[in-house]
Structure formats: C-alpha cells, structure tokens
Amino acid sequence: MDFSEGSALEIVERLCSAYGVTTQKALAKCLGVPAANVSNWVQRDSVPGSAFVKCALDTGNDLRWLTTGKLANAKFNSLSALPNGKGLYDEITSNGGKAVLHRIMDAYGFTLQKQLCELFGISSGTVSTWIRRNYFPGDLVVTCALDTGVPLQWLATGKGKISGQSKMSSDINIIKKKNLIAGALEEGGEWQVELSFLQAKPSSPIFVSSNTGSWLIDTDITSISNGRWLLGIDGKYDIYDVAILPNKKISVTTPSFNFICASNEVSVAGKVFFSLTYNF
Incomplete structure (x- = not known):
C-alpha cells in the first residue's frame, strides 16, 4: 500500500527531523523499536505505517508532510495530552484488532467489512487474522487519515472527536x-x-x-x-x-x-x- 513519497532514507530523515534527532539509533529509541528495524526499513526501502502514526501523534507534525515531504496545507499542532515515547507506542498497539478496524470503517461510512476489503484490495482472511491477533494495521490507519481527513488521534487511539479535522469541515x-x-x-x-x-x-x-x-x-x-x-x-x-x-x-x-x-x-x-x- 503506497501512501508515501520519496525513498525510505528520505522518510527516515523526516522522522528524525520531527523528533529532533540526528541518528537512526536515536530515531529507533523514539519510535520504541530495535535499532536494526530502522536500518532494515532503509535497506528494504519501506517504512511501516505504524512509524508515521506514532511520530505524528508523538510530535504533532503533519501526517501528510511526514509521508510525502510536502508542506501544502500542513498543520503542526501540539498533542501534549497524549503520552509519548513507549507509553504512546503501547497505547497505539493496544488499540489494534477489531476496535481500530471499526473506526476505519466508520471514517469511510462503511457498514460491512467486505466494503473495507474491496477498497484496500485485501482479503477477508487477512482482516480476520488482524482481529484474532489484535494487530494494529498502521498502513490502513495512515491511508484512512489522509484519505478521509478524520483525525489520526481518533483513528489510532479512539480518543478525541471524529470530526476534528474532517475535509468537509464547514470552517x-x-x-x-x-x-x-x-x-x-x-x-x-x-x-x-x-x-x-x-x-x-x-x-x-x-x-x-x-x-x-x-x-x-x-x-x-x-x-x-x-x-x-x-x-x-x-x-x-x-x-x-x-x-x-x-x-x-x-x-x-x-x-x-x-x-x-x-x-x-x-x-x-x-x-x-x-x-x-x-x-x-
């Protein structure tokens, strides 16, 4: 699922910039992952969606900027009410499985799991596995936030208002x-x-x-x-x-x-x- 632009190295550099760190090791510590993971992302030229989610919520940096490097319409808001570091990571990953999938379906206005599968081109078996393992589908969360304008905080954790950043906002x-x-x-x-x-x-x-x-x-x-x-x-x-x-x-x-x-x-x-x- 390709929602980002640029090489993995460029994306990692943006994530470092958002956290105010200069090394991949320091970035890994901020993201709460082993240092080898970041190196593997660069080698595979693929950064998981959960990294974008955590960084955006952790730092308040605009999700579209993190994924594409573009500043157009970007919003940089403080989310200090949320935990940070490992606390935020644990909160995000503990909100996986059925709960986060239901929030994604609500964001799109879907009533059937089949509709979600058809939109993203994934099998119902994959979704069932996610539910059974309480998996947090970071790529889907990032794509949904960019696609619908629904707040990333709400999609990832269930906190906040669903209408907070809607593209259809009357403001x-x-x-x-x-x-x-x-x-x-x-x-x-x-x-x-x-x-x-x-x-x-x-x-x-x-x-x-x-x-x-x-x-x-x-x-x-x-x-x-x-x-x-x-x-x-x-x-x-x-x-x-x-x-x-x-x-x-x-x-x-x-x-x-x-x-x-x-x-x-x-x-x-x-x-x-x-x-x-x-x-x-």
Whole structure:
C-alpha cells in the first residue's frame, strides 16, 4: 500500500527531523523499536505505517508532510495530552484488532467489512487474522487519515472527536484570490483558509495579495466608514485607511501619502476584515 513519497532514507530523515534527532539509533529509541528495524526499513526501502502514526501523534507534525515531504496545507499542532515515547507506542498497539478496524470503517461510512476489503484490495482472511491477533494495521490507519481527513488521534487511539479535522469541515473556506498589481485586480486563483478564529465572518470575501501585504476583503460592505478599505480612485485600486470628515469628506491614508476628498469621488470595492503584512 503506497501512501508515501520519496525513498525510505528520505522518510527516515523526516522522522528524525520531527523528533529532533540526528541518528537512526536515536530515531529507533523514539519510535520504541530495535535499532536494526530502522536500518532494515532503509535497506528494504519501506517504512511501516505504524512509524508515521506514532511520530505524528508523538510530535504533532503533519501526517501528510511526514509521508510525502510536502508542506501544502500542513498543520503542526501540539498533542501534549497524549503520552509519548513507549507509553504512546503501547497505547497505539493496544488499540489494534477489531476496535481500530471499526473506526476505519466508520471514517469511510462503511457498514460491512467486505466494503473495507474491496477498497484496500485485501482479503477477508487477512482482516480476520488482524482481529484474532489484535494487530494494529498502521498502513490502513495512515491511508484512512489522509484519505478521509478524520483525525489520526481518533483513528489510532479512539480518543478525541471524529470530526476534528474532517475535509468537509464547514470552517474550511475556499476564497477567490486577486493579485493587486499596479492598481489592477488580476485573477489569482483560490485561497483555502479556516476562518473559525474570526468572531464574525465576511459574507462575500475575496483575498487580495500584493508585494506589500495581503488582505481579506468583504465585498458586500460598500457603505464607507472609518476603517481600512479596498478603494478605486480613477480606476486604480489600493488599500487605504479611511477617516470620515464633516460635509461628506473623507481622509484617505496610505503609508506614503494622505489626501482629503469627497466620499463619492472614490469607488468602494470592499472593507478589509484583516491584514497580513510582511516582516522583511
């Protein structure tokens, strides 16, 4: 079952990096396996799924990064509530057999063991052996976590919430991206983000990026008020800080200049919800 990318040596190096160790012997100690096991993985060019599971839960490193080396959409979260080292390894392996297989079936929404066998191309006899021996199928757990988005902690140990990292989470938003170049808003693809940290959410958001920063804009808000805005002036767009003045005047400010004009002399494209600035 091939869910990883790169050679076993590259994967072992990522596992070492996750644990903060530099030798295969030290990695073996972290994983709770004999030192010869790691050497054999490299020689056979195959790393077992249980190593990825333990490392991800032990260190909080993203499972997709550990298996593929890719950082896109990676999440690095602390899982300090779990035991570590041998304690974590014992907890994972003690959750094998029927219990972990049922969690995998629940993650896929299967009701029959046959469906699981067909999906992974394994025989019912193999699954029966796993149940009888209380075996922990690390490769299946890793594949299921990457395939469904169900939390690895829950799949491996039965702890935590099944919906914690679901790919279908309503907190994951796909937002249209615009690149602000020389006053023009050009198509920039899409931006994926979790907006659960916001107390209020924009109703019609776009993500605008330039060489000076990035901004989440709500294009439904067009009645100008004090704050930061995406404005068009003579057909050229930029981000401005606005202050309302008497007689329907506004003060428009950027880091390099300031001017006063009538509010109807600017085109309001949306209100800035939050700003991301570069520190270089």
